[in-house]
Amino acid sequence: MDGVVTDLITVGLKRGSDDLLSSGIINGLFTMNSSTPSTANGNDSKKFKRDRPPCSPSRVLHLRKIPCDVTEAEIISLGLPFGRVTNLLMLKEKRQAFLEMASEEAAVTMVNYYTPFTPHLRSQPVYIQYSNHRELKTDNLPNQAIFSKFGTVLKIITFTKNNQFQALLQYADPVNAHYAKMALDGQNIYNACCTLRIDFSKLTSLNVKYNNDKSRDFTRLDLPTGDGQPSLEPAMAAAFGAPGIISSPYAGAAGFAPAIGFPQATGLSVPAVPGALGPLTITSSAVTGRMAIPGASGIPGNSVLLVTNLNPDLITPHGLFILFGVYGDVHRVKIMFNKKENALVQMADANQAQLAMNHLSGQRLYGKVLRATLSKHQAVQLPREGQEDQGLTKDFSNSPLHRFKKPGSKNFQNIFPPSATLHLSNIPPSVTVDGLKNLFIEAGCSVKAFKFFQKDRKMALIQLGSVEEAIQALIELHNHDLGENHHLRVSFSKSTI
DSSP states (O other): OOOOOOSEEEEEEESOOOOOOOGGGOOOOEEEEESSOOOOOTTOOGGGGGSSSSOOOOSEEEEESOOTTOOHHHHHHHHGGGSOEEEEEEEGGGTEEEEEESSHHHHHHHHHHHTTSOOEETTEEOEEEEOSEEEEEESOOOOOOSGGGGSOEEEEEEEEETTEEEEEEEESSHHHHHHHHHHHTTOEEETTEEEEEEEEOSOSOOOOOOOSSSEEETTOTTSOOOSSSOOOOHHHHHHSOOTTSOOOTTOSTTSSGGGOOOOSSSSEEEOOOTTSSOOEEEOHHHHHSOOOOTTOOSSTTOOEEEEESOOTTTOOHHHHHHHHTTSSOEEEEEEOSSOTTOEEEEESSHHHHHHHHHHHTTOEETTEEOEEEEOSOSSOOOOOTTOOOTTOEEEOTTOTTOSSOSTTOGGGGOOOOOOSEEEEEOOOTTOOHHHHHHHHHHTTOOEEEEEEOSSOTTOEEEEESOHHHHHHHHHHHTTOEEETTEEOEEEEOSOOO
């Protein structure tokens, strides 16, 4: 489905997939398959001795020295920026975990990214390496939250069309929907069947008329129960009524939909389907608050970041605006007047602040390793009239360069960690390969490779000498005027040339 990206996602079930349930929503008993006979359980300690370097690349990663109180969601958050996470084995008593990515390529990218920049969970370093195991397999599926795991679910509508069970879910924030789609699309509700198929809806909001077992508006507990399944409005049916998007062998009265129930209470839960994921629980914090982001610290809901260890001779408010704007809409930037290696960056919301912090903290910028944490400040204050500031505080609230301001922006699908390969777009027809290469060379970069997209020469990939070079090139050349009323758009790419 070619719908625009909003905070609405479409959900369905399809039989016949052998994919494992996403680790984003499970924490149960597992077995491991590898090239050598091996089993995994909480009592077998010898098997981990094989997971020491050197190991050849594997989509199963071995994490060591994880905090004792770490959650599954925090472990998963390390892998999600690099691709779909397909399984997780937690061994908290050993302070170890095994994380299975959907592909070996995603695992390699993750290891390469975290090797020079050790990730931290709960302020403790976590060490990641390849495992000798090639696959994790589930033995059973315990009860855990599904969609509410990824943020506040505001509204749900389920319905049957052409004998196919379909559903629409509305999140409080598009970032929540982005995470849910990344983690859950293609995963199973039942072992080896009932595969979730998730896409973004063309709708911007759901209009729920009744609160019952077919639909629910969690912001309107006063709605009537109605007389059964709500009828879809024409616009809604047109936006998400295409046959074949969702199919389920359990559709209809005897299927999954009748098992969904939402008691009118703050701790909302869905009765379990036997043999399935178990109850879909929407906690009181999910109903009343914001998305709880794995590993978040500082003041809850804070959208202001404290950025330290900057190069005071080269950094500018505009440069921070462009860089942090890759992961959210930056409203204000303030470089400290008396300590110019520190700055405050105010994002549009706490989710975007967390995304920016996760992706940018630890990256090298102008020869120094940038550090980002949640600030104690709730907002960046603009200087009072007549107050000396030297242009160190800037308000970007109404900037036309915001990447995520437009509802349904496709940029939500293209949030990737900094990489040496940049994605270029909005290139006019007259610009040549040499012209673009020279543009980056003049900016001080070493160009290793370049290619236009085969089917669309308005886009290209350029590979630079290092991630630091790419970060600095993005700051300098994003929105560069290429002529013919075209301004270059630059973002980090997950691809390589």
